[in-house]
Amino acid sequence: MMRMGGVDDDDKLDAEQAKQVLRRAMRMAAPFKATIAAALGFVALSTLGLLMGPVIVRYGIDSGIDAGDRTVLRNAVFAYVGVVALAYFAARQQYIFVNRAGEGFLRAIRIRVFDHIQKQSLAFFDRYQSGVLISRMTADIESMAELVQWGLLQFIAAVFLIIIALVLMLGLSWQLTIAALLVMPVIIIASRKFQRDSxxxxxxxxERVGQNLAELQEGISGVRVIQAYAQEGEQTRQFVESNRSLYRSHVHSIRVSTWYFGLVEAMGIFASAIAIGIGGWLVERGDVSIGTVVAFILLLALLFEPVQQLSQLYNTVQSSAASLDKLFTILDTRPDVEGGHRELDRHGELVVENVGFRYTNTDASVLRDLTITVADGERLALVGPTGAGKSTVAKLMARLYDPTVGSIAFGGVDLRDATLDSLRHRIVVVPQEGFLFGGSIADNVRIARPDASDAELRDALDAIGALERFDSFEEGIDTEVRERGSRLSAGERQLVSLARAALVDPAVLVLDEATSSLDPGTEAIVEAALDRLMTGRTTIVVAHRLSTIRNADRIAVIDGGELVELGTHDELVGLGGRYGALASAWEASLPTL
Ligand SMILES: Nc1ncnc2c1ncn2[C@@H]1O[C@H](COP(=O)(O)OP(=O)(O)OP(=O)(O)O)[C@@H](O)[C@H]1O
Ligand SMILES: [Mg+2]
Structure with missing residues (x-):
């Protein structure tokens, strides 16, 4: 199965890059300052609450139990309960605020990336496959979520807790502190190793998750083809295989963490043992009180969890920075088709001048030195063998791409100087396969011009002779098309696609005729719709049907990215060249046309 290219590239950034990326993310988080500040306040409060516990215990033991003072003991108990309640309340608030800020940030970045993707030209989508973009919007955002929802909070809480705990411990007894921290070198070495391994x-x-996602995506969206060739078994076998590696890598990562967490835990117990041993000796000598030793041991227990958290956080930060970096790369791609300031007229010649073109993701040039002038209202058919570059010419004429060299102008205005709005209203391209969105037939037509009234919508359908047909459906034009138009027949889908163009009422129509043929009855309906749509407009049609070619005013034969013949049907047949040969082949195979 194909790999989802580029999903897992540069998952590692160096420290400097990571710092820059995180700094930029901080700037983006600026609108959530107040929420973050509130979260931090509650972090501080809950940490303090947590640390107050041992201090109160010491007071209860030394001044209460040891001194035989019931009132003190009772006060200590109440204070302890109060502090626990406070810590609980603060912890709850801290999660609410942190998640509010985190989710807000994620939502903002998700919308920004999506909006940015929508504005990109087709060249962008040649570079990024949809699978990659989807994984940016899901897996990468997910991996950031870990950081913004938990990571930052944990980091701040952990650092805060470690510092205050150490200060308190030193205050209780510097001898005990030094003794307990003897385990530190072991923990530091283990943490380094853990960071690397984990x-x-x-x-x-x-990597495995990405691969699994790709398999899943292909298995579901390709299920029709898979079943047609009875490859379900093979697909499942591959999926089983990919899940096996996913399982193994998960188990391995768990091994790495349990080893480390176990060690840190053991070191914690070891440190407590030292503290008890030395503490007992110090108590005996009368240097410290029993309450001090107990408080010290309780603080020690609090100290080791944040140490573990900090080690884990290193990974979270690393991977989040890598994900952010990928999202920023997308955000930094400027759309290469940007609008100019001139409005396009309703009438004019479409002039293609010395155009050469190369897709950005390939080296070979697809078009070379192409020059054609299409008169106002002319019908031009583009013909040629598969891969000749016909669709490419069509896409350039509608400025879905810009020519690499040369220029294309309409009514004397270079398409690059036209506003995107007037460009998309004057020149409309109807693709080989029109995409249908979830929603009704009416919704799908309206996509072309959301502000159109219901009457205009019906007029557009009527103009191509499709209204009656859709009205005969039980729910008329409000019939749901379902995902990718599975409810509609191939011909009906094309009618919807043509109605979109009719709704915009463009000056220039660029049609890429579907290569897959429809059955004769439907074909006639689509053809009639096309014919009505073309009337009164300049039309460039990438033609595969002989009838479309015959009905054209002129025919341009394209081969290997070059214009090889241009003229009327009769002229080209008279020329006896490439088109002449094609035409006689057609005549021979289709005597009735
Ligand atoms: N997005 C793309 N990225 C890179 N190369 C492309 C892209 N689209 C098309 N090509 C290449 O450009 C050449 C011309 O393709 P084009 O789609 O224009 O051919 P066509 O004449 O429309 O063929 P057909 O009759 O089969 O539709 C082909 O060699 C094709 O492989
Ligand atoms: Mg094509």
Whole structure:
């Protein structure tokens, strides 16, 4: 199965890059300042609450139990309960605020990336496959979510807790602190090793998840083809295989963490043991109180969890920075088709001058030195063998791409100087396969011009002779088309696509005739609709049907990216060249036309 190209590239950034990316993310988070500040306030409060516990215990033991003072003991108990309640309340608030800020940030970035993708020209989509873009919007945003929802909070809470706990411990007894921290070198070395190993394990898991996602996507969207060739078994076998590696990499990453967490846990117990041993000796000597030793051990227990969290966080930050970097790369791509300031007239010649073109993702030039002038109201057919560059010419004429060299102008205005709005209203391209969105037939036609009234919508359908047909459906033009138009026949789908163009009422119509042929009855209906749509407009049609070619005013024969013949049907047949040969082949195979 094909790999989803580019999903897992540069998952690692160097420290400098990561810093820059995170700084930029901070700037983007500026609107959530107030919420973040509130979250931080509650983080501080809940951490303080947590740390107050041992201090109160010490007071209860030394001044209450040891001194035999019931009132003190009772006060200590109440204070302890109060502090626990406070910590609970603050912890709850801190999660609410952190998630509010985090989700807000994610929503903002999701919308920004989506909006940016929508504005890109087709060249952008040649570079990024839809699978890659979808994984940016899902997996990469997901991996950032970990950081913005938990990571930052944990980091701040952990650092805060470690510092205050250490200060308190030093205040209780510097001798005990030094003794307990003897385990620190072991923890530092283990943490470094853990960061390295777990980062590798984490990247591996991510890679496998991406692969699994790609398999899943292809298996579902390609299910018709898969079933047609009875390949379900093979697909499932591949999916089983990909899940096996996913499972293995997960298990491996769990091994890495349990080893480390186990060690840190053991070190924590070891440190407590030291503290108890040395603490007991210090109590015996009368240097410290029992309450101090107990409080110290409770603080020690609080200290080790944040240490573990900090080690884990390293990975989260790494992978989030990598994900952010990828999203920023998309955000930094400027749309290469941008509008100018001139309005296009309703009438004019479409002039293609010395145009050469190369798709950005390939080296070979697809068109070379192409020059054609299409008169106002003329019908021009583009013909030629498959891969000749006909669709490419059509896309250039509607400025879905810009020519690499040369220029295309309508009514004397270079298409690059026209506003995008007037460009999309004057020149409309009807693609080979029109895409249908979820919604009704009416919704799908209206996509071309959302402000159209119901009457205009019906007029557009009527103009191509499709209204009666759709009105005969039980729910008329409000019939749901379902995903990708599975409710409509191939011919009806094309009618919807043509009605979109009719609704815009453009000056120039660029048609890429569907290569798949319809059955004769439907074909006649679509052809009639096309004919009505073309009337009174300049039309450039990439023609595959002989009848369309015959009805054209002139025919341009394109081969290998060059214009090889141009003229009327009779002229070209008289020339006895490439078109002449094609025409006689058609005559021979289709005697009735
Ligand atoms: N998005 C793209 N990226 C890179 N190369 C492309 C892209 N689209 C088309 N090509 C290449 O450009 C050449 C011309 O393609 P084009 O689609 O214009 O051919 P065509 O004449 O319309 O063929 P057909 O009759 O089969 O539709 C082909 O070699 C094709 O492989
Ligand atoms: Mg084509």
């Amino acid at each position: 980062n590798a394990a984490y990247l591996e898991v991510r």
